[in-house]
Amino acid sequence: MTNPNNATISTIHLAEFTSGHALQIPTLRVLADDGTVFPGAKEPELSKETALRMYHSMTFIRVLDERMLAAQRQGRISFYMQCLGEEAATVGSAAALDEEDMIMAQYREQGALRYRGFSLEQFMNQLFSNEKDLGKGRQMPVHYGSRDIHYMTISSPLGTQIPQAAGYAYAQKLRGKANVTICYFGEGAASEGDFHAGLNMAAVHKAPVLFFCRNNGYAISTPANEQFKGDGIACRGVGYGMKAIRVDGADILAVYQATKLARDYALANNEPVLLESIAYRLGAHSSSDDPSGYRSKEEEELWRKNDPVARFRLWLLNKGWLDDAADKAQIEGLRQEILDALKVAEKVAKPGIEHLISDVYAEPIPELERQLSELKEHIRKYPEAYPITAGRML
Amino acid sequence: MAKMNMLQAINNALDLAMAKDDGVVCFGEDVGHFGGVFRATSKLQEKYGKDRCFNTPLTEQGIAGFANGMAAQGMKPVAEIQFADYIFPAFDQIVNETAKFRYRSGDQFNVGGLVFRTPYGGGIAGGHYHSQSPEAYFAHTPGLKIVVPRDPAQAKGLLLASINCPDPVIFFEPKKLYRASVGEVSEEYYEIPIGKAEVMQTGTQVTVLAWGAQMEIVQKAVEMAQAEGISCELIDLRSILPWDVDTVVASVKKTGRLVINHEAPLTGGFAGEIAATIQKECFLHLESPIMRVCGLDIPYPLALEKEYVPDHLKTFEAIKASVNF
Numbered sequence: 001m002t003n004p005n006n007a008t009i010s011t012i013h014l015a016e017f018t019s020g021h022a023l024q025i026p027t028l029r030v031l032a033d034d035g036t037v038f039p040g041a042k043e044p045e046l047s048k049e050t051a052l053r054m055y056h057s058m059t060f061i062r063v064l065d066e067r068m069l070a071a072q073r074q075g076r077i078s079f080y081m082q083c084l085g086e087e088a089a090t091v092g093s094a095a096a097l098d099e100e101d102m103i104m105a106q107y108r109e110q111g112a113l114r115y116r117g118f119s120l121e122q123f124m125n126q127l128f129s130n131e132k133d134l135g136k137g138r139q140m141p142v143h144y145g146s147r148d149i150h151y152m153t154i155s156s157p158l159g160t161q162i163p164q165a166a167g168y169a170y171a172q173k174l175r176g177k178a179n180v181t182i183c184y185f186g187e188g189a190a191s192e193g194d195f196h197a198g199l200n201m202a203a204v205h206k207a208p209v210l211f212f213c214r215n216n217g218y219a220i221s222t223p224a225n226e227q228f229k230g231d232g233i234a235c236r237g238v239g240y241g242m243k244a245i246r247v248d249g250a251d252i253l254a255v256y257q258a259t260k261l262a263r264d265y266a267l268a269n270n271e272p273v274l275l276e277s278i279a280y281r282l283g284a285h286s287s288s289d290d291p292s293g294y295r296s297k298e299e300e301e302l303w304r305k306n307d308p309v310a311r312f313r314l315w316l317l318n319k320g321w322l323d324d325a326a327d328k329a330q331i332e333g334l335r336q337e338i339l340d341a342l343k344v345a346e347k348v349a350k351p352g353i354e355h356l357i358s359d360v361y362a363e364p365i366p367e368l369e370r371q372l373s374e375l376k377e378h379i380r381k382y383p384e385a386y387p388i389t390a391g392r393m394l
Numbered sequence: 395m396a397k398m399n400m401l402q403a404i405n406n407a408l409d410l411a412m413a414k415d416d417g418v419v420c421f422g423e424d425v426g427h428f429g430g431v432f433r434a435t436s437k438l439q440e441k442y443g444k445d446r447c448f449n450t451p452l453t454e455q456g457i458a459g460f461a462n463g464m465a466a467q468g469m470k471p472v473a474e475i476q477f478a479d480y481i482f483p484a485f486d487q488i489v490n491e492t493a494k495f496r497y498r499s500g501d502q503f504n505v506g507g508l509v510f511r512t513p514y515g516g517g518i519a520g521g522h523y524h525s526q527s528p529e530a531y532f533a534h535t536p537g538l539k540i541v542v543p544r545d546p547a548q549a550k551g552l553l554l555a556s557i558n559c560p561d562p563v564i565f566f567e568p569k570k571l572y573r574a575s576v577g578e579v580s581e582e583y584y585e586i587p588i589g590k591a592e593v594m595q596t597g598t599q600v601t602v603l604a605w606g607a608q609m610e611i612v613q614k615a616v617e618m619a620q621a622e623g624i625s626c627e628l629i630d631l632r633s634i635l636p637w638d639v640d641t642v643v644a645s646v647k648k649t650g651r652l653v654i655n656h657e658a659p660l661t662g663g664f665a666g667e668i669a670a671t672i673q674k675e676c677f678l679h680l681e682s683p684i685m686r687v688c689g690l691d692i693p694y695p696l697a698l699e700k701e702y703v704p705d706h707l708k709t710f711e712a713i714k715a716s717v718n719f
Binding site for chain 2: 078079129130137138139140143155156157158188189191192193194219220221222226227228288289293294350351353355356357360365367368371372375378379381382385386388389
């Protein structure tokens, strides 16, 4: 018999609900708080070189976040968002990918970006929206993107990248590429309609995409228990007919292992996989936010002990791959390096006036050319009012 | 009277509306305990309980659809969309549902009492996802009313009128002025009628028209023009839909000239609609072409925001060009 409803018919004769929490998804943990591997867990095969690249990406982001939030407080940049508490989730997942796998992130995934090789100068140029910024100074700080390293430019509207990732991965498949797309989003963004659209389409059209949900407990002020009533986000994957896995997001070995497994499966089967990382957004939502209005210091302190960087560091020390003193010196050096790069980037000129109208279309339409020439004429009349562009116009 | 900034005036209006009518309910992303990311709904949950002021999941289409449903039942939802830039997932619910509820049902159902509050506009280094002025998209939708206040007193009176309006209203709040605009506001309940412009200053040579956050910018331009001996009539449109054709026509018939300013891009902006109507109604009175001082036809930029915005200097130049045509 055909099954026009595409639903399993296993008959019962007395009415009975299936509970909303019938399915409870386990959480993968590999690395214990003391830096040892749990008995029964499998340590992923990581070369020393890769492990150190992961660690250095985490510490880089930790120091960058600290320094740039301070720069925002000093009024040197307009806005900032930290990755604090989610370094393992973003770096560990990126490390499990091929360098040519596409990354479509939300906005708090600088760990993945750094792992891919985004340079300190590139970070700074974007944060200062100067003329060397790959995005030509058009977006708020932290809206990074780089075609060269397969990192789609960030868009602020939430969840929009989810169905796009399905489409991108589908196109990778049609083009015969041995690559997947990873799509990061928060548990808050998973409430957007685009989440449903994206996961359903990826499943139906068999797109090799890894949906990576960073469940960090808060969407700005809204706690996860006011965001959804299901068991986390991972259980939804099952509803869409896809594989799902939940990991401790502060455990970089678990994140790495889960993502590797998901990638291999997605590529071999042309299917999406939903991953859920359980971590805590230790910082504010952004530099515009003050969490003291919606959560306690005690809660934050409790989670601060669950430091993903410290845990991985212990593992590296146990392995003898990291030297304590050298590491501390390296981090000190990094602080200076970041400060130096900041000072350089803030002095670089803003993009020229021609970049107001470039890239709206492949070529500026005549109306835009007309508007630009009118604007230039106006600026020549009042050069003191437009210090960024006046004096630099041809 | 009390000194209030725009956020306090909005909060005060919501407080009065909720006290007056238990059908008024406020919700949106972070609107509950936290009181909204800008704190417009501060303390309302404390005062009226979690049933009447609450956080929603992060879904604008959900918020709008939920609001439609509540309003159809007869309550008065005041739904916040955190930034006007994020209203677009709700576009279908607003354009195809909110706007057409009454019409499609032959007036059996309606969503009167529904208000979407949303901060709009630039000047906060927000780039293209925290600065847009999307009023024109909605102005193309019969069935909606659209209101934009310029100061605290207006924000309060217009918001109370919106909540009390038998039609659904989109209430665009100039976020640049949330804390910057401070003024004397009556603590009593009062309404300012929707659809009525305000002539802020009378003049004889040119009518200068804007709304919301652009009012303070055009005011500055008008002062510059007056210093050069140009007599300007200054009008705050206040409502985009319906807009007060009569007041603008009467003014332009007197002055013979019109300069319209808005922050949204020129092409397809609401100034075009105004210009078309005014040239029809005032054709024989016009002394010069109607001027539009608007954003460029580009996404709202970041580093070059100053260059993009229709500022006082561009407006001043347009006033002079209009008078000296």
